[in-house]
Amino acid sequence: MSDASPSLVRKYSGGAGAGPRSGPLILRPDVLIFLITLAALTIGATFLAEAGLISTAFVKTLGKTLCLCLAALAMDLVWGYTGILSLGHFAFFGIGGYAIGMWLMWDRTEGIVLDTLSRGPLPPTALEIEEQIGTQIFGVVGSSEVPWLWAFAGSLPIQLAFAVLVPGLIALIFGWLAFRSRVAGVYLSILTQAGTLALSLWLFQNDSGLRGNNGLSGLQNIPGLTDVPQSTLSLWFLWASAAALALAYLAAAWMVSGRFGSVLRGIRDDEARVRFLGYEVEHYKLAIFTVTAMACGIAGALYYPQAGIVNPAEIAPIASIYLAVWVAIGGRGRLYGAVIGAAVVSLASSWFTGGGAPDIELGFYTIQWTDWWLVLLGLSFVLVTLFAPKGLGGLVDLYTDRRAAKRNADLGPDAGALRKEEDA
Amino acid sequence: MSALLEVSGVSKTFDGFKAIDNLSFSINEPELRAIIGPNGAGKTTFMDLVTGKTRPDSGTIRYGELSRDLTRMSEARIARAGIGRKFQKPTVFEAQSVEENLTMALAAPRAPLTVLWRRNRARDRAAELAERVGLAAHLGRQAGTLSHGQKQWLEIGMLLAQDPRLLLVDEPAAGMTSAERERTTEMLVEAAKSHAVVVIEHDMEFVRRLDCRVSVLHEGRLLAEGTLDHVCADPRVIDVYLGRPEEEAAHA
Numbered sequence: 227m228s229d230a231s232p233s234l235v236r237k238y239s240g241g242a243g244a245g246p247r248s249g250p251l252i253l254r255p256d257v258l259i260f261l262i263t264l265a266a267l268t269i270g271a272t273f274l275a276e277a278g279l280i281s282t283a284f285v286k287t288l289g290k291t292l293c294l295c296l297a298a299l300a301m302d303l304v305w306g307y308t309g310i311l312s313l314g315h316f317a318f319f320g321i322g323g324y325a326i327g328m329w330l331m332w333d334r335t336e337g338i339v340l341d342t343l344s345r346g347p348l349p350p351t352a353l354e355i356e357e358q359i360g361t362q363i364f365g366v367v368g369s370s371e372v373p374w375l376w377a378f379a380g381s382l383p384i385q386l387a388f389a390v391l392v393p394g395l396i397a398l399i400f401g402w403l404a405f406r407s408r409v410a411g412v413y414l415s416i417l418t419q420a421g422t423l424a425l426s427l428w429l430f431q432n433d434s435g436l437r438g439n440n441g442l443s444g445l446q447n448i449p450g451l452t453d454v455p456q457s458t459l460s461l462w463f464l465w466a467s468a469a470a471l472a473l474a475y476l477a478a479a480w481m482v483s484g485r486f487g488s489v490l491r492g493i494r495d496d497e498a499r500v501r502f503l504g505y506e507v508e509h510y511k512l513a514i515f516t517v518t519a520m521a522c523g524i525a526g527a528l529y530y531p532q533a534g535i536v537n538p539a540e541i542a543p544i545a546s547i548y549l550a551v552w553v554a555i556g557g558r559g560r561l562y563g564a565v566i567g568a569a570v571v572s573l574a575s576s577w578f579t580g581g582g583a584p585d586i587e588l589g590f591y592t593i594q595w596t597d598w599w600l601v602l603l604g605l606s607f608v609l610v611t612l613f614a615p616k617g618l619g620g621l622v623d624l625y626t627d628r629r630a631a632k633r634n635a636d637l638g639p640d641a642g643a644l645r646k647e648e649d650a
Numbered sequence: 651m652s653a654l655l656e657v658s659g660v661s662k663t664f665d666g667f668k669a670i671d672n673l674s675f676s677i678n679e680p681e682l683r684a685i686i687g688p689n690g691a692g693k694t695t696f697m698d699l700v701t702g703k704t705r706p707d708s709g710t711i712r713y714g715e716l717s718r719d720l721t722r723m724s725e726a727r728i729a730r731a732g733i734g735r736k737f738q739k740p741t742v743f744e745a746q747s748v749e750e751n752l753t754m755a756l757a758a759p760r761a762p763l764t765v766l767w768r769r770n771r772a773r774d775r776a777a778e779l780a781e782r783v784g785l786a787a788h789l790g791r792q793a794g795t796l797s798h799g800q801k802q803w804l805e806i807g808m809l810l811a812q813d814p815r816l817l818l819v820d821e822p823a824a825g826m827t828s829a830e831r832e833r834t835t836e837m838l839v840e841a842a843k844s845h846a847v848v849v850i851e852h853d854m855e856f857v858r859r860l861d862c863r864v865s866v867l868h869e870g871r872l873l874a875e876g877t878l879d880h881v882c883a884d885p886r887v888i889d890v891y892l893g894r895p896e897e898e899a900a901h902a
Contacts, residue, residue, distance in 0.1 A: 340776050485758075486766045489752045501739050502701060503812065504729035505760050513762045 251372075257479050260562055261472055264292075268468040272461055285460040286532045292467035293529035298556065300518035300525070300539025301549045302564030306557075308514050309480055309494030312412075313546045314418030317425050319521040320541035322526030327442035327536050332379035333449035333513025335362045366440050373435030387539035390520045397519030398512065405508040405515075410497070422543045428605035429538035433583040463532045463618055470528055471565075474521055478561050484511050490514065491559070495598050498593075551607050566618050575599060579606035653680040654816055654846045656717070657855050662695060662870075668746070669695040670706070671870035679815060682842030683848045684857045684878075687867035688890060693850045694738065697818050702728040713816070721731030727826065730760060738821045738850075740801035744794030748785050749803055751793050752776040755808035773851030775811075783807035784833070798825045806837065816846045824857045835859045854878075 251257060271288055274280045279634035293590040297319050304310050339358040342349035350358075378384040400421060404414055448459060481487060487509055492500040497507050530536040548571075556567015577583055578599035586593040595602075610617055653676040662670040670692045677683050694818050700711060702725040710743040711720040713731065720728055729735075758764065765890050774901060780786045783803040786790055788796065793804060802822065809817055819838065823831045838860065841847050851857050857878060864881050866873040868890045874881045881887050 475801075481766065484769050485753055486762070488743075488746055488754045489762075489765065491746060492754060493741055495745055496741065498703070498725075499743070501725040501738075502703075502729050502735050503755055503808070504726050506724070506726045507761075512761050 228295045235294055242310075251476065251480055251483065254479070256560075256562055257476065260475055260565070264468055264472055264475075264519055268464060270589075271464060273479040275457065275461055282457045282460045285457075285464055287573070289460065289464040289467045289532045291572050292464070292471045293525045293532070294524040294552075294572050295565045296467070296471045296528075297522050297549060298562060298564040298568035299474055300521040301553045302479070302558065302561060303478055304514055304518045305550065306553055306564065307487070307494060308490045308511060310511060310515060311415045311550065312418045312515065312518075313415045313543065313550060314422040315518065315522050316546040316549050317422040317511030318397065318522035318531070319526035320536065320545075321390040321393050321396070321425075321473070322523030323533075323536040323540065324436060324442065324526075325385050325392060325523070326527040327438075327445050327530055328376060328379040329382050329385035330445045330449065330531060331363060331442050331446070332359065333374065333382070334444065334447055335359050337449060338536050340364070351490050357545075364437065367432040367438050369432075375435045386527070389524045392514050393523035394520040397516045401512045401515040405511045408508075419543050419546070422541065422546055426538045426541040426543070429541060439538055441535055441540075443535040443537075443624075445536065446532070446534040448531065460532070463528065467532075469526050470524060474524075475561060475565070482561070494559075502612065551603065553617075555606060555610050555617050557617030560619045561623075562622070563617050563619025570618065571603065575603070578602070652678065652715075654681075656710075656712040657700070658710050658712075660706045660711060661697060662699060662704060662706050666776075668870050670699065671871055672709070673766055673867075673870060675865065675872060677816070677846045677848060680842055680844050682839065682847045682850070682860060684860055684862055684864045685848060685867060686854070686857060686864060686881075688850070690869075691867040692870040693867055695870070696829075696850075697735060697820060698848065699837060700728075700818060701725060701733060706755065722871055726760070728840050729812070729814075732813075732815035733818065734809045734812040734816070735818045736805050736809045736822060737819060738824065740798065741806050742793045742796075742801050742804050742808065745764065747790055748780060748796070749773070749776050751804055752779050752811050755811035757811065757813040763823065776781040779807045782810065783837075787823040797832045799827060802826060802834075803830075805841040806834070810841070814845070816848070817841060818848050819852075819854060820850045823851065823853055831856060832859075 252261075267288075271280065271285060275282070275285050282544060300558040301312070301315050304312050304315065336355070336359055338361060339355055340350070343354065343358065356372055357370060360372045361365065364370060364372070378388070400418075404417055428434050429436055429441075430439050438441070446456065447457070448454075451459065454462075487502060489505055492503075492505075493510060494506055499506050525575060526536075549568075552567040552571045553564045554567070555571055556565065557563025581596070583595040583599075585595065614620055616623065655675075655677050656674040657673060660673050662672055663666070665867050673692070673696065675696075685693055685696070695704060698764050700720060702723055704718060706721055712718065712893070713720050713728075713733070718731065720731075720733075743754070747755075753772055756775055756779075758772065759768070777786065777789060780789050783806055785796075785800060785803060785807065793801065796804060802825065806819075806822065806853065809819070822834050822838065826834060835856065838847055839851060842862070849857075849860060851860075861878075863876065864878050865875045866881050866884075866887050868886075873890065874884045874887050
């Protein structure tokens with residue numbers, strides 16, 4: 227085929243979904259540009275922070291934003307590529323946060339309790355220590371007993387594993403039940419939303435064992451690193467978040483390339499046809515649902531130590547809907563679209579709701595962005611859905627299309643038709 | 651020669667409408683068979699039953715040397731067992747390139763992990779298939795930008811890529827130019843030398859060119875079977891399908 231083809235391929239395969247004819251993954255334009263941008267941002271933020279030009283709070287906002295980007299990336303895989311509109315992936319994010327939060331709280335409390343008890347005349351017994359920790363952590367919900375959920379809270383490796391495995395296991399069981407019965411489309415969305423609501427309602431209860439609506443707090447204090455100032459810790463977490471996002475991006479780009487990616491996009495566009503080609507659609511859906519849930523767990527485990535607190539409100543159904551909104555605004559079915567969407571919308575959200583945006587005086591009414599931001603977001607979502615279904619990521623096409631047009635003057639009347647080829 | 655597919659006494663009712671009524675049908679390997687019948691005769695439902703999209707209310711569908719019961723297998727397993735299907739409306743993945751469409755269809759392991767890890771790109775095989783169906787120059791093109799006839803070809807290519815033993819082909823010539831029809835005929839006749847091929851077709855001229863046994867379906871039942879001339883001479887067939895015009899023409 228003529229040298230016109232590669233640009234056309236790139237144009238139509240939705241950027242990141244480049245087909246089997248692409249070269250080494252890391253050298254693909256979208257992957258390379260993404261990694262360089264991410265590295266530049268992280269290094270730049272580090273220098274600015276060291277120079278005192280940006281605050282520790284802002285570094286934390288950046289780090290948290292990267293974690294949200296990672297969750298959006300997972301959402302794009304499951305929705306943008308595979309067509310499963312899960313409205314529950316942020317619950318997995320929250321579970322990851324709870325899992326790591328339990329260790330953070332337990333270990334820090336244990337340190338304080340040991341310190342206090344060691345001043346007594348007798349060395350404390352294990353029972354005394356546990357009772358004291360229980361009172362410290364669960365006093366707020368009127369209990370001093372340590373719930374069974376906290377059995378491994380003292381072990382960092384186990385809680386880290388839980389941050390990934392619990393979301394994975396829940397997704398596996400939920401997905402197996404749902405996909406096996408061929409629940410799809412809006413019914414699946416409703417089911418995931420219901421599951422998320424159930425989880426958050428359960429967490430709100432005081433006897434859930436996870437401190438009810440108080441959630442877990444003080445998570446910014448990392449046991450063993452109490453001497454490290456928050457300004458330094460925030461940079462460490464920024465780097466960890468950036469590394470996690472970079473790895474996830476590479477993994478996602480690898481997954482959506484080649485035949486596996488073809489099958490995913492095939493399921494999105496016509497799942498019955500994929501079945502008739504001999505692929506077990508349910509197995510693919512289950513795999514992607516579970517893997518993305520685990521990715522969300524990792525994102526949450528990195529996010530909440532930076533946020534400092536995780537509570538049931540974080541898991542509320544609306545959070546998962548935001549995740550879908552970010553991906554839609556950023557551009558479904560292209561990996562960088564999800565990242566752009568999450569970054570732009572969540573940073574704009576903190577700017578508008580954090581008092582950064584000036585109020586607008588209309589004379590008869592003052593638009594206060596803390597109240598009106600959601601209206602603006604909702605409006606942008608509707609406008610993007612109606613007029614720019616490719617989202618912000620679609621802007622990239624404007625550039626690649628123009629380059630493609632320059633290089634192949636022989637584009638036919640309808641998009642993608644190569645006049646030369648047709649005539650041949 | 652032994653029966654590759656054995657459909658016996660199959661019935662399927664949709665909301666009181668008998669789409670398939672006590673139908674029996676069998677095909678050998680290799681064999682080329684055309685199924686004709688008026689609209690609503692149950693031709694497409696028949697394909698749905700064999701490929702597992704629809705489950706019969708009664709009757710059995712047995713396949714292969716092991717006489718596996720297709721009514722108990724999932725669509726994907728039936729496809730992997732060697733039954734390939736081409737849809738009436740060209741059904742290709744329009745958002746993906748010709749090469750990606752063909753690669754997805756190529757006979758290879760289908761389990762998610764295997765597909766993810768083993769990345770033999772099989773580009774030679776995809777290219778070879780594209781050559782066979784006249785799309786070699788369009789490998790990188792998005793399937794949605796192909797012409798109707800080219801999409802039909804791509805789907806035929808995908809069918810061949812699966813390397814099935816039994817090919818179920820629903821109106822392959824629809825929307826094709828006469829030159830394309832001729833090539834399609836050749837290809838089906840060629841495939842039927844080593845495979846079992848069932849062609850559903852409306853176009854009698856096309857069926858005549860296939861020159862094979864014909865099964866006539868009517869109201870979900872098998873009305874007649876034999877050569878095209880034989881079934882065309884059957885008064886019942888004339889009555890329900892070929893209609894009066896030909897009869898009148900014969901009298902004229």
